[in-house]
Amino acid sequence: MHFPKNCLKNILPLLFFFTLAACEEPYTPEVLEQDNNYLVVSGFINSNGPTTIKLSHTQNLTDASGPTLETRASVTVEEESGAKYNLQETEPGTYTHRLLPITLSKKYRLVIRTGGKDYASDYVEPRITPAIDKLNWTAENDGLQLYVNTHDNENDTRYYRWEFEETWEYAAFYFSVLEYVNGQIRDREPGNDIFLCWRHNTSSAIQVGNTVKLSQDVVSNFPIVKVPANSEKLKRKYSLLVKQYAQTKESYEYWEALKKNTESIGSLFDPLPTQLTGNIQCLTSPTEPVIGFVTISSVEEKRIFVTRQELPASYRPPSQFCPFDTVKVGEEAAYFSSGGAIPIDMIISETRELIGYAGASKSCVDCRVFGTKVRPAYWQ
Structure with missing residues (x-):
């Protein structure tokens, strides 16, 4: 088959596209x-x-x-x-x-x-791990970027690895002053509120860095984690604990290869997986x-807190969908006995008579559904 020369520039891209498409076959190693x-x-x-x-x-x-x-x-x-x-x-x-x-x-x-x-x-x-100098952050348009800084005066460490733990304070959508116990609705005991809780998360990504190309063994503003601007973690107060480990050249290369194998194999241009040694x-x-x-090393830790008041007003997590129901007096057992809903407060008529209760789903009233009421000992 022959094509006019002036048509080749239009046809060749199509031939290239169909060639690529024909090569897309599932591959199972x-x-x-x-x-x-x-x-x-x-x-x-x-x-x-x-x-x-x-x-x-x-x-x-x-x-x-x-x-x-x-x-x-x-x-x-x-x-x-x-x-x-x-x-x-x-x-x-x-x-x-x-x-x-x-x-x-x-x-x-x-x-x-x-x-x-x-x-x-x-x-x-x-290996002796140098202390973490400081943790700092910047409020970027798309989220809170946190950094770690460290240095070794002896210029002997050079290879570093980090892990982190996140903790954040959050509140239930509704504040409940009532509880349903043994078939009865009663005032919630002081100190038994279920409004304020804490959640925890540990790092899963591999964080390694080195200073081998620098004249001084100084790590400046290494990006340790970024929290999206719409994350619930930033709704009230957020804390980050960073753990730092000194590495040998060999252990650094191992962790770097592991990072590439586990985090960079999703696209055509990512490096091929390598054998871990x-x-x-x-x-x-x-x-x-x-x-x-x-490896054998000491561990250095440092914690930082960030409050909602320090962040831009544009940082807003999506609001939880939490409609509430009203229950007439005498019908509370049918609504609250299963434990799927929790009473919030009483409904009083204009004549000051108790006529019912307001309630909502457990996930909207009890913060323990997503975390723990145990206040961390380090919490400010």
């Missing part, structure tokens, strides 16, 4: 169909606080269930040519020690014995992969 049951070791050895190590197993992407936890394992921190310290299983698959006697001049490794197999990490040196080996079966990288 063979690895998804293979047995996938390798040990995953999460956590680190804390030199200035509690050490927590979590053991689980890998799973295929098509597996809808949660990861299998490795229980009843023997988990030990061993000093090179020295003492051994056992971790206790405090929850299924979670092994802890309150405070390990780590000496900065010595090396340590993690040893795991489970399922008839022995696993061990390389011996690693403890940790520092834990299966001594019983040396060819068996083990997922994880053991």
Whole structure:
């Protein structure tokens, strides 16, 4: 088939489009169909606080269930040519020690014995984490951007990792002065209100940074998290706790590869997943992969609070849809006994006679549906 030359510039883009369209076929890697049951070791050895190590197993992407936890394992921190310290299983698959006697001049490794197999990490040196200088924030048009700042006068850290915990105060849509107990409506006891609560969230994204290209080991305004302007977290008061860890070059590269593998595989131009190379080996079966990288460091923490009054008026979360109902006296049992609705207040006639009650769904009246009434000890 031949085309006039002046038509080629119009036809070629179409041919390119149809070629791309014809190549869009589902691709299922063979690895998804293979047995996938390798040990995953999460956590680190804390030199200035509690050490927590979590053991689980890998799973295929098509597996809808949660990861299998490795229980009843023997988990030990061993000093090179020295003492051994056992971790206790405090929850299924979670092994802890309150405070390990780590000496900065010595090396340590993690040893795991489970399922008839022995696993061990390389011996690693403890790292001292510099203090967090400050946390600060800017109110941008689309949300609250929070930053972390730190430095090392010795220019020795260079590689950093961060985690964070969020806490925010919120209130129910209605304030209830009544409660339904044992078939009766009564005044709510002082201190038993269900209006004000707190919620918590921990970071899931991997946050790493380095200063290797800088003359000074200074981290300035590293963006740690951004809270959308319409988030309920900013409705009353918001708090962020940042945890900082010093990393070795090898552990930094591990976390960076893990970040790319888990957070950057969604588009045509994202980097291809890479093989994770940790520092834990299966001594019983040396060819068996083990997922994880053991480090030893101290932990530095810092907390910041942001109140609603400090933020722009345009920061407004969507309002909850909370219609209320009215219930006649004598019909309250049919409405409130199931627990799905909660009385709010009495309805009094013009002659000061009790004629009914106002009530609404539990999610609109009881803040505990979404959080806890236990006020955090650190809350300002």
